[in-house]
Amino acid sequence: xxxxxxxxxxxxxxxxxxxxxxxxxxxxxxxxxxxIPEYIAREFPNVGGVFIQAESEIASINMLLGASACGAxxxxxxSSPGISLKQEGISYMxxxxxxxxxxxxxxxxxxxxxxxxxxxxxxxxxxxGGHGGYHTIVLAPNSVQEMxxxxxLAFDLSERYRxxxxxxxxxVIGQMKEALVPHPYVAPDDLPAKDWAVSGKDGRxxxxxxxxxxxxxxxxxxxxxxHRKYQQLKxxxxxxxxxxxxxxxxxxxxxxxxxxxxxxAIRMAREEGLKxxxxxxxxxxxxxxxxxxxxxxxxxxxxxxxxxxxxxVEDVRLSVARDADVFFYGRPPGAGSLPTPEELLAQIHMHxxx
Amino acid sequence: xSTAMKQVFSHPTSLKDVxxxxxxxxxxxxxxxxxxxxxxxxxxxxxxxGVASVGCSVFLYGYFDIDVVEAPHxxxxxxxxxxxxxxxxxxxFTYQGDGDLxxxxxxxxxxxxxxxxxxxxxxxxxxxxxMTGGQMAPTTLPTQKTSTSPYGRNVSTDGYPIRMAELxxxxxxxxxxxxxxVNSPKNILQAARVVKKAFEVQVKGQGFSFVEVLSxxxxxxxxxxxxxxxxxxxxxxxYFPLAIFKDSTVA
Numbered sequence: 181x182x183x184x185x186x187x188x189x190x191x192x193x194x195x196x197x198x199x200x201x202x203x204x205x206x207x208x209x210x211x212x213x214x215x216i217p218e219y220i221a222r223e224f225p226n227v228g229g230v231f232i233q234a235e236s237e238i239a240s241i242n243m244l245l246g247a248s249a250c251g252a253x254x255x256x257x258x259s260s261p262g263i264s265l266k267q268e269g270i271s272y273m274x275x276x277x278x279x280x281x282x283x284x285x286x287x288x289x290x291x292x293x294x295x296x297x298x299x300x301x302x303x304x305x306x307x308x309g310g311h312g313g314y315h316t317i318v319l320a321p322n323s324v325q326e327m328x329x330x331x332x333l334a335f336d337l338s339e340r341y342r343x344x345x346x347x348x349x350x351x352v353i354g355q356m357k358e359a360l361v362p363h364p365y366v367a368p369d370d371l372p373a374k375d376w377a378v379s380g381k382d383g384r385x386x387x388x389x390x391x392x393x394x395x396x397x398x399x400x401x402x403x404x405x406x407h408r409k410y411q412q413l414k415x416x417x418x419x420x421x422x423x424x425x426x427x428x429x430x431x432x433x434x435x436x437x438x439x440x441x442x443x444x445a446i447r448m449a450r451e452e453g454l455k456x457x458x459x460x461x462x463x464x465x466x467x468x469x470x471x472x473x474x475x476x477x478x479x480x481x482x483x484x485x486x487x488x489x490x491x492x493v494e495d496v497r498l499s500v501a502r503d504a505d506v507f508f509y510g511r512p513p514g515a516g517s518l519p520t521p522e523e524l525l526a527q528i529h530m531h532x533x534x
Numbered sequence: 535x536s537t538a539m540k541q542v543f544s545h546p547t548s549l550k551d552v553x554x555x556x557x558x559x560x561x562x563x564x565x566x567x568x569x570x571x572x573x574x575x576x577x578x579x580x581x582x583x584g585v586a587s588v589g590c591s592v593f594l595y596g597y598f599d600i601d602v603v604e605a606p607h608x609x610x611x612x613x614x615x616x617x618x619x620x621x622x623x624x625x626x627f628t629y630q631g632d633g634d635l636x637x638x639x640x641x642x643x644x645x646x647x648x649x650x651x652x653x654x655x656x657x658x659x660x661x662x663x664x665m666t667g668g669q670m671a672p673t674t675l676p677t678q679k680t681s682t683s684p685y686g687r688n689v690s691t692d693g694y695p696i697r698m699a700e701l702x703x704x705x706x707x708x709x710x711x712x713x714x715x716v717n718s719p720k721n722i723l724q725a726a727r728v729v730k731k732a733f734e735v736q737v738k739g740q741g742f743s744f745v746e747v748l749s750x751x752x753x754x755x756x757x758x759x760x761x762x763x764x765x766x767x768x769x770x771x772x773y774f775p776l777a778i779f780k781d782s783t784v785a
Contacts, residue, residue, distance in 0.1 A: 204620065230619045234612070235645035242609040242642070246585070246616025249603040254616070272606045378601035378617070380581035380624050388595040390586075390604035 182361050189327045190215035190354040193283055193347065194223070196331030197255055200365045202281070203229040204254035206243035208236060208262060211295045212351035213285035216257040237262040241269030241282070248273065248280040249389040251377030253335055257283035259351075260301050261292065263309075270344055271310030274406070275391025277376070279338035281331070282316070283347045285354035288513035297352040297437055298513030302491035305348050306465040313403070315410050317345040318464040319419070320435040324358045330462070332365050337417055339371050341409050348464065350487070352437040352518070410466070419462035420471050424450070428457030430532045431475055433496060434485045435461050438519075442485055445524035454532055464492070472499035479504075483531050485524060486510040487517070507531045546570035548579040550599050559752035559759025562590060562658065564716045566597055568726050569629070569656055572733040573600070582625040585614040587639075589631040590664040608639025611646030614653045625736055627654040633663045636672040636696050643702070647742050650707030654732045654743045657698060659774065660751040668754030672696045675773055680754070695773060699746040703779035709741030712778040715748040717766035721776070728778065740783050748774055 187195070194216050197205075205224065207217040217233065224231045230247075234240035240256045247254040258266060263284045273280055284305065288298040305318045317337050319330045331347055338345035378387050393399040424446065425431065434442040439460045449456040459475055459482075461468050476482060482504055484493040493508045500506055509527040511517040545551055549570035556562045573579050579600055586594035588607035595602035605613040610628035618626040635643050635657050643655065662680055663669040670683040673695045677686040687695075703711040710732055714725035725747060732743035748770050750762035757765065 204616070206616065232615070232619070232649075235641055238609065239612040239615075239642055239645065242606065242612035243616035243619075245605070245609075246603060246613035246618075247620050248616070249613070250583075250617055250620035252620045268606055269609070276604070378583050378603055379621060380583055381599070381601050382580040386595065386599055387601045388604070389602070390595065392592060392604060 184359045184361055186357050187324060187360050188215055188355060188357050189324045189349060190285060191219050192324045192327035192360050193257070193331050194219035195362060196328040197281070198223060198227060198229070199362065200253065200332040200335045202253045202255050202335065203227065204247040204252050205229065206232050206234050206240040206247070206254070206256050208234050208240050208258065210259045210262045212287060212354050213257050213259045213283065215354070216283060216285070237265035238268065241266040244280050245269055245273050245276070245278060248278040249276070249378055251374035251379070253339070255281035255283065257285065259284065260286045260289050260298065263301065263304070267310035270316060271312050271314060272391050273344045274314035274316065275312060276389050277342040277406070278344065278389065279342050280344050281334050281338060281347065282344060284349070286348065286350045294514055295351055296513055296515050297350040297487060297518060299350060299436060299438060299487040299491070300513055301348065302464065302486070302488065305346055306467065306495070314406060315343070315465050317341070317343055317413060317417070318348050319345065320348045320462060320464050321353060322436050322439045322460065324356065324360050327353065328360055328362065336368050336371065340368070341413060343409060343413070348436065350437050414466040414469070417463060418466050418468050418471070420468040421458070421460040421462060422471070423458040425457035425459065425475060425479065427455045428479055429455045429481065429534055430528065431457050431459050431479050431482045432485060432528065433459045433461070433482060435464060435492060438485055438487050441519060441521055442524060444521040445528060448521060448525050449528045449532070454528065456528055456532065461492070467495045467499065469499040472496060473501060476500040476504035481505050481507070481531060481533060483507045483509065483527060485527070487513050546574050548573040548598055548600060550597055552597065554597060555593060556590065557753040559750060559762055560590070561716045561749040564722065565656065565658060565747050565749065568716070568729045569627070570598060571726060572730045573625070575730055576733055576737050578625045578733070578737065582627070583617050583621065585610045585617065585626065585628040587628060587630040587634040589634050591629050591631060591658065594629055608634050608637070609642055610634070610639065611642040611651070611653070611655065615646050615649070615651050618651055618653050622652070625733070627656060629656045630658070631664065632657070632659045632661065632671045632673040636698050644705070647702050647744065648705045648707045650709070650741045652736055652739060652741060654736050655745070656729070657744065657746045658749045659698070659746055660749040661695070661770065662751050662754045664751050664754055675769055697774060699744060699779050702744050707742055708744060708780055709782045710735045710743040711780045712744070713746040713748065713774060713776050715766055715771060715776055717748070717750065717763045724776070735783060746774070
């Protein structure tokens with residue numbers, strides 16, 4: 181029997197990061213993610229890691245930039261208002277082609293908002309977030325197990341493409357406890373050598389990590405290079421989960437914690453004999469565009485459910501077959517706005533056609 | 535007649551033999567040379583990582599033949615913290631202007647200093663934002679005219695010039711803090727000693743070292759280089775005194 185642990189989602193992120201060999205963490209306290217720095221502050225001395233509680237979110241993302249420029253596997257974590265502050269550094273990391281993990285255990289907003297679960301940071305996460313027209317890799321776990329697994333995957337993808345990666349959770353997924361089966365991290369054998377990292381030039385030519393390109397044509401060429409990598413991510417690194425699509429008349433799509441409530445609503449609908457299936461994006465960037473296109477070439481009705489007023493639904497609409505109907509149900513986040521399975525079942529009834 | 539020839543002056547090996555983009559009379563070139571001389575003196579060029587900031591000094595990597603990371607505006611001490619924590623056995627320095635370090639980056643410099651990060655910070659104070667065209671800086675002197683203080687800095691609304699070397703010397707984490715100028719041969723020789731000392735503090739693992747260098751910006755001051763140099767002596771040094779404010783390496 182495999183070892184099963186009852187742990188919080190946030191702890192699973194910290195455990196996955198340590199197992200994946202991350203030894204540099206820079207952060208700043210904010211609810212509902214503080215379990216991550218607390219766990220790492222406690223455990224890093226046992227593995228020789230460097231933990232810094234920075235003076236600000238801005239400093240912590242820039243410490244990550246510096247550690248990453250040295251080729252170290254490094255991370256930061258925060259929640260929505262803190263992630264807004266980190267956007268400057270994330271843009272510089274993207275421009276400098278630096279890997280690194282940024283965890284957003286998102287909370288409700290705008291502004292100080294509240295500490296409730298929220299998916300209102302979808303646009304910020306998948307459309308770049310900061311200035312300059314870049315993307316980060318965005319993975320959205322929906323279980324404590326995925327918090328662990330996708331943390332490891334995020335490091336690997338980030339280093340393979342030299343694109344910063346974001347793990348996008350929320351306060352439900354971060355704070356809930358469920359069973360975790362920890363497993364050893366196995367490094368992919370195709371991770372490229374970090375022949376760009378600074379270390380003191382020591383006999384080799386100078387290395388420079390930068391995002392300033394002023395020469396004629398330099399910046400355009402640099403941006404095309406970045407966009408070729410984003411295309412490679414779309415071609416090779418899309419992750420999603422499907423269930424019950426073979427006979428489905430209605431596809432329900434949701435990501436992260438909302439998908440857990442959706443799964444219950446789908447089970448209730450199936451018990452009533454309704455043919456309802458699930459398409460859950462796991463990678464939000466790259467978005468599963470082809471999966472939506474292929475699914476809606478057969479199934480013409482899609483219901484998108486989010487804990488916001490409609491964000492991912494825009495990417496769904498851009499991806500589906502032209503003759504597919506896309507419906508949306510969502511509630512802006514805040515205390516008491518988490519939908520019940522019965523509430524979502526009613527939405528399924530409203531949009532289901534045999 | 536046999537005369538033993540001894541070379542007493544040469545181009546620093548840490549500095550590339552290239553033309554700079556600096557304006558005529560700008561003293562960044564002189565300060566670059568002092569930093570390169572310090573690296574050469576300790577033979578650390580091959581294990582030094584520089585952190586460039588935003589402003590006229592961003593092209594650090596074009597002039598120093600060392601590994602360099604470019605930081606966002608004001609964030610160089612945070613970036614350098616990440617670098618130094620990974621490479622604790624390497625020499626790490628930032629090179630920042632007054633807008634970068636004493637305005638937008640105030641938080642980062644104070645906390646990196648307070649943590650006692652084992653880095654060296656070279657702070658170039660020329661009382662203006664040079665790269666963006668001569669706006670008011672946190673170090674702009676009272677009544678000094680700039681493009682954003684066209685009637686002169688009014689301390690009642692704009693506040694006072696910040697004396698960073700003194701301010702940082704009050705932090706426990708700081709091992710060495712000094713201010714120098716490069717407006718005369720005498721001051722340049724003293725600046726060379728102080729910059730070298732700041733690197734020595736790091737080489738010996740004695741903690742955080744900080745050197746503020748008063749510098750002329752003739753272009754944005756609207757002066758020729760000689761008048762700008764004279765202004766450093768007549769206006770800047772009286773407000774920003776040259777001194778070693780803290781040296782915790784001496785008993």
